Amino acid sequence: MGLLIAAYASLAAWLWLTLAQGMFWRTDVRLPPRTAPARWPSVAVVVPARDEAGVLPRSLPSLLAQDYPGPAGIVLVDDGSSDGTAALARRLAAEQPGLPLTVLTPSDPPPGWTGKLWALRHGITHATRSAPDAPEYLLLTDADIAHEPDSLRELVSAASTAGLDLVSQMARLRVAGTWERLVVPAFVYFFAQLYPFRRINRPDARTAAAAGGCVLLRTEAAVRAGIPDSIRQAVIDDVALARAVQRSGGRIWLGLAERVDSVRPYPDLAGLWRMVSRSAYAQLRHRPALLAAAVAGLALVYLVPPAALSAGLATGRPAVGAAGALAWLLMAGTYLPMLRYYRQPAALAPLLPFTALLYLLMTVDSAVQHYRGRGAAWKGRTYARPSDA
Structure with missing residues (x-):
């Protein structure tokens, strides 16, 4: 019985x-309908990076090569790397002309801050104070994320067309080995089950989430939500960021990516285990x-x-x-x-x-x-x- x-x-x-x-099981939630804005707003791309020399040669050139019609620049924040991440980033930028790159090396995070959010704080502060006018948007993207050349243009078009304060795409994770095939699609499936994209994307949504690898955030919304200081202790920082923006009155959107990919390999179960646990x-x-x-x-x-x-x-x-x-x-x-x-x-x-x-x-x-x-x-x-x- x-x-x-x-x-x-x-x-x-x-x-x-x-x-x-x-x-939650449907996978057709992609960037909303969009049109090019009459004036392309300025964007600062902020990339926190800690010991990312292994993936940077595949990800950073894709950001440098962004075909964006408006003013844009990249701030890579080297979060205490020991593998030469900062020097490699400068070399890659010198070898491939494109968007201007600034590399910052802040001190270790103080108590109460996670390393990624401390790095984001430095990158955002630099981006908003180093120019006469603060950028209108911030693209927060991880160092293992590769973007197709039109990625930034499409993200900004979607945000401006739909009046969104946060647009996030869940990058397509690498699936090559046996364990990746077993674990990775299920990771995204379980995430969508917990945070159904369609519920998040409703104008009156109470559910909030984002995918930290690719988040376009309106600078005004970041200031209003106190990002990143208000979430400085968050280990699951992408969900915390989305909740903070939503609670401060911002409109958020989350969907699956078509032209944004993670290049980080997880060749064995141990690496995938650490990622989840x-x-x-x-x-x-x-x-x-x-x-x-x-x-x-x-x-x-x-x-x-x-x-x-x-x-x-x-x-x-x-x-x-x-x-x-x-x-x-x-x-x-x-x-x-x-x-x-x-x-x-x-x-x-x-x-x-x-x-x-x-x-x-x-x-x-x-x-x-x-x-x-x-x-x-x-x-x-x-x-x-x-x-x-």
Whole structure:
């Protein structure tokens, strides 16, 4: 009876997710309709970078080569790199003329600041104070993100046409190796499930999120929301940024990218594990009760369907097996559009329960590392939760 109840509860959850969770599984949310503005506004591109020499040769030239009709410049903030990131950035700019590049090297972040947001603060401050007029827009983009030549032009056109204060595109992450194929599309799928893009993009939205790799932000909105000072302790800084802009009255938009790509490789499971576990417990606000609820929810939604199908077939209980099969079918069906977006075979869809199990373990590991004092660790830095800072 317990397994039957669990199977029907999982099926009910999948019916609700499929029909009532903002159509999260659709992947057609792309930049809104746009027209070129009569006057192209000024833009400052701010790139925080820490030990990024491995990816910078593929990402920085794409920013230098932006075909943007208005005034624009790049500020790369070297966040205490030990691999020659700053020198490499200057060399790349000298080899490829394009948008002007400024490289800054601030001091280490003070207590209460994450390294990325401290770097953004320096980059934004420099961009807004070094010119007679502050730039009208800020493009905040990570050092591993490569942009097609028209990326900035399209982002600004979308923001100006729709009157948006924040336009963010979730860069297409690299999918090459076996583990990337298993984990990466599911990462974006789970993110969309938590933050359905269509709900975020409504004028009266209460849900807020952004993708930190590519955020075009109106400077006026950044000042009004106190960015980045108001979110200086945030480990999940992109969601915190979007919430701050929305709470201050700004209009935000989030969608999938077509011409913005991450070039960072994750060739093994260990790298992908660190990517997820470093912030998973922070997403749960470091609360054991939310961790327990998340683990139970992942198990019910993703692990019960194959277990119920197997048990139903093994014990000759068709009601249990049928409920598990239908839930698993809905799960795989809603995952197919994301696999198509990432140009992956449909045969990976039934493997989503296995990937969900990996994410469950990553989430538990995130909590374990937090209580061992190694939570939210990234590139040699470990951040305390805000109440501990």
